[in-house]
Amino acid sequence: MNLFADIRALVNEALASMAAEGMLPEGLDLANVTVEPPRDPAHGDMATNAAMVLAKPARLKPRDIAEALAAKLTDDPRIASAEVAGPGFLNLRLDVSVWQSVPKAVLTAGTEFGRSQMGQGQKVNVEYVSANPTGPLHVGHTRGAVFGDALASLLAYSGHEVTREYYVNDGGAQVDVLARSVYLRYLEAHGQKVEFPDGTYPGDYLVDVGEALKAKVGDAYIGKGEEVWLSEIREFSTESMMNLIRADLKMLGVEMDSFFSEKSLYGTGLIEAAIADLDAKGLIYRGTLEPPKGKVPEDWEPREQTLFRSTAHGDDVDRPIKKSDGGWTYFAPDIAYHYNKVTRGFDALIDVFGADHGGYVKRMKAAVSALSEGRVPLDVKLTQLVKLYKNGKPFKMSKRAGTFVTLRDVVEQVGPDVTRFVMLTRKNDATLDFDFAKVLEQSRENPVFYVQYAHARICSVLRKAVEAGIAVDDATLAEADLSGLTHASELAVAKKLAEWPRLVEIAARTHEPHRVAFYLYDLASDLHALWNRGNEEPSLRFLQDDDAAASQSKIALARAVTVVISAGLGILGVAPAEEMR
RNA sequence: GGUCCCGUAGCUCAGCUGGAUAGAGUGCUCGCCUCCGAAGCGAGAGGUCACAGGUUCGAAUCCUGUCGGGACCGCCA
DSSP: OOHHHHHHHHHHHHHHHHHHTTSSOTTOOOTTOOEEOOSSGGGOSEEEOHHHHHHHHHTSOHHHHHHHHHHHHTTSTTEEEEEEETTTEEEEEEOHHHHHTHHHHHHHHGGGTTOOOTTTTOEEEEEOOOOOTTSOOBHHHHHHHHHHHHHHHHHHHTTOEEEEEEEEOOSSHHHHHHHHHHHHHHHHHTTOOOOOOTTSOOOGGGHHHHHHHHHHHTTTTTTOOHHHHHHHHHHHHHHHHHHHHHHHHHHHTOOOSEEEESGGGTTTTHHHHHHHHHHHTTOEEEEEOOOOSSSOOTTOOOOEEEEEOGGGGTOSSOEEOBOTTSOBOTHHHHHHHHHHHHHTTOSEEEEEEEGGGGGGHHHHHHHHHHHTTTOSOEEEEEEOOEEEEETTEEOOOOTTTTOOOBHHHHHHHHOHHHHHHHHTSSOTTSOEEEETTGGGOOSTTSHHHHHHHHHHHHHHHHHHHHHTTOOOOHHHHHTSOOTTOOSHHHHHHHHHHHHHHHHHHHHHHHTOTHHHHHHHHHHHHHHHHHHHHHHHOGGGSSSOTTOHHHHHHHHHHHHHHHHHHHHHHHHHTOOOOSSOO
């Protein structure tokens, strides 16, 4: 049930019949016709811009179209009134029975209310986290993980077939660094005193790995050169790190469908195949790049390289795919990886990167555009910085000072639900302030609490109802007579519930899960408002003394709110609270 | 210098495919518990949507330019 879609369809029918009757020309483009809730409730329940959009192509005055459309629409029993306003808006008021039917629809569908078929089963690959397997996940990764996960859920809820994927950078030089660092910890485990030179990872999370390596191979690598142990320790270390990362993600409630190894691209011909594909399209050549405009790096010198003609697909400069020593640049395996995604048959790709990879977006889009010949869209979502605070004071992260804040630190302190919700209360491309004290505060200022409180309050009512011997199971509530829900505060809640399916589609289309969080806050707000009206007007309370039928109708509305909150929180990966503690 | 992101109330931020008198929270002023959870609700005050052009019936939203903040910028991923 999507009321806005229903009414939009009704408008389309009315316009079609006007065309059939010769009042409008045939074949008008209706793509820009909208039916949406007006900002100002005084303008009714829904407004359509049809008359204004069609005035020009139809060579008619907006008012004339609007008048005729109004006459058609009011024939439908759902439309209580349609009046022309402003420059040609048609403001619609829906019959109260339409709003009264909303809780029933919610209770019948459960958390499936709002699920959309918009995606039409499109296969979408969402790649996120993809942190290097060289250490535990930190706060920045956490935001990417939460965002990507919620986006994936949102797309699944709106009719897409989603694959959640992690790209494991286990093929580059940073894994050698990891292996050498583990080797030092291994020596340490054998009682040697070691120092960590620049270019190694001194973090103590590798102590256990060194110990484990000792347990596995004993003293076999002591005093031996890299040629003996590098490859094997690399393998051992990345496996350990991935186990660590998997455990971190699990704490946060993130579960990937697939881990794709960068290493699996080497020596298997996959990179070569991807580059050959580009080459066949005439997009690979030997050449020399211009120096960067403005500040030229100190050590700049012209150099002939193997280049990808990414400028043919919207990039600003062509990009090197081979280093001067003949090895691939990091870009080459990324091309191969995305080539692989395309050949796996995905209809759309989404990459979630940290903002520091912003400069990488255009070339990646160029690569996918070239490889798929423009068929597969790639959307790259960048997650901005997380700024940490403690009681309003900035909290600087520093590996040296030991104040390096990991995902584990955050989740252990505030829990996965709070972490996830808070990380979704900002647009992905806006920086996020995360205050360890404030996110646990129980006040309206804290949206996590505010939404959970609304949910818990209703659960409390349901418990009271049961004590009073009133049946409040969903099947019973769905059959309740809702014609008594007539107060503006009650209808406001019903109207907000009716917006949920529409909100899901907008959020999914824009790839913006934060919209769900903001919607839930608004829904909670309407519920709290209704609740408090009950203080002054006893007839608005959910529990009506000695009147089970009236109680059930009001509880049906309240219960529907918890259902939608559960559905919304479910997309965000947050568990609803039965009671506040 | 180039590319991308951001600039909306004192502060932190929403704002849908361009739509009507631009909204929340917070802070300030004032009200609401004999009553389902007041951890809440209501009212008031608070705006040159950074600036200047352009497109449009209509611009916070789209285009161009300027200013300010951030990220990135050929053999690191």
